[in-house]
Amino acid sequence: MRPPPTQFQPHDPAYAERVRTSFARQQAMGLIGAELVVVEPGFTEIHLANRPEITQQHGFVHGGIVGMIADNAGGFAANTLTAADTSVLTVEYKLNLVAPADGERLVARGEVVKPGRTLLVTRAEVFAVKDEQWTLCAVMQQTIMAMHGKKERTHGSAQEGARHS
Amino acid sequence: MRPPPTQFQPHDPAYAERVRTSFARQQAMGLIGAELVVVEPGFTEIHLANRPEITQQHGFVHGGIVGMIADNAGGFAANTLTAADTSVLTVEYKLNLVAPADGERLVARGEVVKPGRTLLVTRAEVFAVKDEQWTLCAVMQQTIMAMHGKKERTHGSAQEGARHS
Amino acid sequence: MRPPPTQFQPHDPAYAERVRTSFARQQAMGLIGAELVVVEPGFTEIHLANRPEITQQHGFVHGGIVGMIADNAGGFAANTLTAADTSVLTVEYKLNLVAPADGERLVARGEVVKPGRTLLVTRAEVFAVKDEQWTLCAVMQQTIMAMHGKKERTHGSAQEGARHS
Amino acid sequence: MRPPPTQFQPHDPAYAERVRTSFARQQAMGLIGAELVVVEPGFTEIHLANRPEITQQHGFVHGGIVGMIADNAGGFAANTLTAADTSVLTVEYKLNLVAPADGERLVARGEVVKPGRTLLVTRAEVFAVKDEQWTLCAVMQQTIMAMHGKKERTHGSAQEGARHS
Numbered sequence: 102m103r104p105p106p107t108q109f110q111p112h113d114p115a116y117a118e119r120v121r122t123s124f125a126r127q128q129a130m131g132l133i134g135a136e137l138v139v140v141e142p143g144f145t146e147i148h149l150a151n152r153p154e155i156t157q158q159h160g161f162v163h164g165g166i167v168g169m170i171a172d173n174a175g176g177f178a179a180n181t182l183t184a185a186d187t188s189v190l191t192v193e194y195k196l197n198l199v200a201p202a203d204g205e206r207l208v209a210r211g212e213v214v215k216p217g218r219t220l221l222v223t224r225a226e227v228f229a230v231k232d233e234q235w236t237l238c239a240v241m242q243q244t245i246m247a248m249h250g251k252k253e254r255t256h257g258s259a260q261e262g263a264r265h266s
Numbered sequence: 267m268r269p270p271p272t273q274f275q276p277h278d279p280a281y282a283e284r285v286r287t288s289f290a291r292q293q294a295m296g297l298i299g300a301e302l303v304v305v306e307p308g309f310t311e312i313h314l315a316n317r318p319e320i321t322q323q324h325g326f327v328h329g330g331i332v333g334m335i336a337d338n339a340g341g342f343a344a345n346t347l348t349a350a351d352t353s354v355l356t357v358e359y360k361l362n363l364v365a366p367a368d369g370e371r372l373v374a375r376g377e378v379v380k381p382g383r384t385l386l387v388t389r390a391e392v393f394a395v396k397d398e399q400w401t402l403c404a405v406m407q408q409t410i411m412a413m414h415g416k417k418e419r420t421h422g423s424a425q426e427g428a429r430h431s
Numbered sequence: 432m433r434p435p436p437t438q439f440q441p442h443d444p445a446y447a448e449r450v451r452t453s454f455a456r457q458q459a460m461g462l463i464g465a466e467l468v469v470v471e472p473g474f475t476e477i478h479l480a481n482r483p484e485i486t487q488q489h490g491f492v493h494g495g496i497v498g499m500i501a502d503n504a505g506g507f508a509a510n511t512l513t514a515a516d517t518s519v520l521t522v523e524y525k526l527n528l529v530a531p532a533d534g535e536r537l538v539a540r541g542e543v544v545k546p547g548r549t550l551l552v553t554r555a556e557v558f559a560v561k562d563e564q565w566t567l568c569a570v571m572q573q574t575i576m577a578m579h580g581k582k583e584r585t586h587g588s589a590q591e592g593a594r595h596s
Numbered sequence: 597m598r599p600p601p602t603q604f605q606p607h608d609p610a611y612a613e614r615v616r617t618s619f620a621r622q623q624a625m626g627l628i629g630a631e632l633v634v635v636e637p638g639f640t641e642i643h644l645a646n647r648p649e650i651t652q653q654h655g656f657v658h659g660g661i662v663g664m665i666a667d668n669a670g671g672f673a674a675n676t677l678t679a680a681d682t683s684v685l686t687v688e689y690k691l692n693l694v695a696p697a698d699g700e701r702l703v704a705r706g707e708v709v710k711p712g713r714t715l716l717v718t719r720a721e722v723f724a725v726k727d728e729q730w731t732l733c734a735v736m737q738q739t740i741m742a743m744h745g746k747k748e749r750t751h752g753s754a755q756e757g758a759r760h761s
Contacts, residue, residue, distance in 0.1 A: 129328040132319060154297060163294040164356060165337060169330030191329060192715060193739055195360035195525040195572055195690055197552045199545040214570055215529040219714075220687060220741070222527045222570060224554075240544055240552060242525055242572040244688055244739060246715070357550060358574055360525055360690040360737055362717045364710040379735055380694040384549075385522060385576070387692045387735060389719075405709055405717060407690055407737040409523055409574060411550070459658040462649060484627060493624040494686060495667060499660030521659060525690040 109143035109213065113185040116142070120180050127173070135170055137177065143213035145177040150206045162202035164239075167209075167227050171196060171241040174211030175223035179245040182216050188251050192220070194243035202238045204229035221245040274308035274378065278350040281307065285345050292338070300335055302342065308378035310342040315371045327367035329404075332374075332392050336361060336406040339376030340388035344410040347381050352414050357385070359408035367403045369394035386410040439473035439543065443515040446472065450510050453518075457503070465500055467507065473543035475507040480536045492532035494569075497539075497557050501526060501571040504541030505553035509575040512546050517579050522550070524573035532568045534559035544572075551575040604638035604708065608680040611637070615675050622668070630665055632672065638708035640672040645701045657697035659734075662704075662722050666691060666736040669706030670718035674740040677711050682744050687715070689738035697733045699724035709737075716740040 113119060117140045124130060124137040130147075133155050139146035147170045149155075155166045172194055180189045208228045215222040227239040278284060282305045289295060289302040295312075298320050304311035312335045314320075320331045337359055345354045373393045380387040392404040443449060447470045454460060454467040460477075463485050469476035477500045479485075485496045502524055510519045538558045545552040557569040608614060612635045619625060619632040625642075628650050634641035642665045644650075650661045667689055675684045703723045710717040722734040 127328075128319075128321065129330055154293070156293065163292070163334075165294055165330070165334030168333050168337070169328075172330060172333070191363055193360065193362040193688070193717075195358065197358040197545075197572065197574060198356055199547070199552050215527075215567060217529065222529050222688075224570070224572075237545060240554070240572060242527065242554075242570065244527060358523070358552075362710070362737065362739060364712065364717050380692075380732060382694065387523075387694050389735070389737075402710060405719070405737065407692065407719075407735065409692060457658075458649075458651065459660055484623070486623065493622075493664075495624055495660070495664030498663050498667070499658075502660060502663070521693055523690065523692040525688065527688040528686055 109182055109216065111142045111182055113183070115185065116181045119185060120145070120177050123180060124177060129169065130173065133166055133169065135173070140177070140181060142181050143178055143216065145174050145181065145211050147174045147209040148206055149209070151204060160203070162207055162229070164198050164202070167198065167202050167207065167239050168196050170207065170209040171211070171225040171227050171239055172243065174209040175225040175241060175243040176211070176245055178211035178213050178223050179216075179221040179247070182213060182221065183247050184249070186250050188248045189221070190246050190248060192244040192246050194241050196239055196241045198239050200229070200236050200238040202227070202229045204231035204236070206230050207238070219247055221247065274347055274381065276307045276347055278348070280350065281305075281346045284350060285310070285342050288345065289342060294334065295338065298331055298334065300338070305342070305346060307346050308343055308381065310339050310346065310376050312339045312374040313371055314374070316369060325368070327372055327394070329363050329367070332363065332367050332372065332404050333361050335372065335374040336376070336390040336392050336404055337408065339374040340390040340406060340408040341376070341410055343376035343378050343388050344386040344412070347378060347386065348412050349414065351416070352412050353416050354386070355411050355413060357409040357411050359406050361404055361406045363404050365394070365401050365403040367392070367394045369396035369401070371395050372403070384412055386412060439512055439546065441472045441512055443513070445515065446511045449515060450475070450507050453510065454507060459499065460503065463496055463499065465503070470507070470511060472511050473508055473546065475504050475511065475541050477504045477539040478536055479539070481534060490533070492537055492559070494528050494532070497528065497532050497537065497569050498526050500537065500539040501541070501555040501557050501569055502573065504539040505555040505571060505573040506541070506575055508541035508543050508553050509551040509577070512543060512551065513577050514579070516582070517577050518581050519551070520576050520578060522574040522576050524571050526569055526571045528569050530559070530566050530568040532557070532559045534561035534566070536560050537568070549577055551577060604677055604711065606637045606677055608678070610680065611676045614680060615640070615672050618675065619672060624664065625668065628661055628664065630668070635672070635676060637676050638673055638711065640669050640676065640706050642669045642704040643701055644704070646699060655698070657702055657724070659693050659697070662693065662697050662702065662734050663691050665702065665704040666706070666720040666722050666734055667738065669704040670720040670736060670738040671706070671740055673706035673708050673718050674716040674742070677708060677716065678742050679744070681746070682742050683746050684716070685741050685743060687739040687741050689736050691734055691736045693734050695724070695731050695733040697722070697724045699726035699731070701725050702733070714742055716742060
């Protein structure tokens, strides 16, 4: 029998506020109008209302925007499990675009699959919601690095500093 | 000995104009200020000037924006090799972020690695250019699908229609 | 609310026998001693007993072997949903190795995430089972191509013919 | 202008012997008959003669075997640049299979793209050589972790210990 999903215990009791503050610092999320709606241990959900500015000519959300919220949903899910003095960065991610992002809004769900001390592996799914019908439009698998003892910086790279996407 | 890089022969003599027109249709590229600077058979180069709107708080370009131009550089490189009546879509891509996108501008280079009839495999590299010093900040490997006999639509997915990122 | 997992309806009522026959043709699976234990619509499970021939010096299963059964679990999961005259091939996969493959046996589970007509996206997880304790040791995200009207060939590539890994 | 490829300076003057010793420890490489032919700073080349034991029914090398040598070529390329007391492990890799592995032998070339202190990003290409004609059959992008101050162990995972594939 397959074991039940891991129940994650956050190291930082104030993880939710810390993650929401980090999200709020991301200008790019504000630019596209993304909202961090759910923050739980090892899980986050980002919502994005469809707007002309982020669409393709037929009104679907641009794939690059889909990738941005998938990457962030996974990265912030990892961030919920790190210590208060630890920031995270995206090492890499792999994204499959499986259907047009056709809906009034997108919902990106990120979850931690493996919480290692240095590296955390996450997955994300992005759904397009149209007339309350959910359509899976993208799936992602991602590697996140925890930068222990480094204050949050909302940019950087796997090589230096820390970042979310 | 390793063979020399493939010399690509475009099927469509008007490939460059077709690809530039497709790029121009992408609102998202205009939104971030990206320019398609080089279009050659199996190769494209996209430039992006650093601007506050696309940065993180420390002035580096947001990783999600880096991914957008990497994805497009690869997708348009594939598009240079397709027939005039064929559009392309991103099936999937894998992106490693290897350094902060710290510079006055970014240069994304996409090249076709394997031009199959239905699927094309591409790679892209993104450099941050600061005081004319080039720093590699991201590398991507991508799968593109050719939609034969389908007119360009600048969105869609691997399942339906055609898209660039 | 998140929608329930898709219930897959196989096109081929004899999908299970077809998939088991295809698996049996794979010499490499026999070489390493892998068994196809579960075959359901959109899902397969491959078991592999740990043996000295497939281990590293400390008795863990070699990562390359882990990748082989993950790739096959996803590919055969896709194959359960194709028509009787359709074979499948691995376009690409991305594998994260998250823990040593330390156990008496490995269990690889593959499931279809998005069943497109031409492309199917799958995921796989590989567990190491030791004293009936399950440890996740690898996760994979994969793109599979359906070759309609092509008889099974147990090799090939995304460009020509058909294959399982 | 694009910068020239980085010239890598190995930290360990005895890198070649160290890497060859590590390769020799890998039973799985011996099992399939792979040879480490070229070892240079940031680059390795693995050759594999086609034999019935590693083929599919049509005589092509099994895709899982292709993945094993691609993963190893990238991992050992990274290992050439680490210190004498540092071992490496595969965090993850993404492999595109682009043509059948049809030839008398395969040649896998791995190169370091970004040598970070903790993480190294590599790429690999696998060619099938038939009548001295080279055909690209797979391309890989990979993340490798350097385990500083840890003696070589030829297995393990990104979470514990060290490994090559």
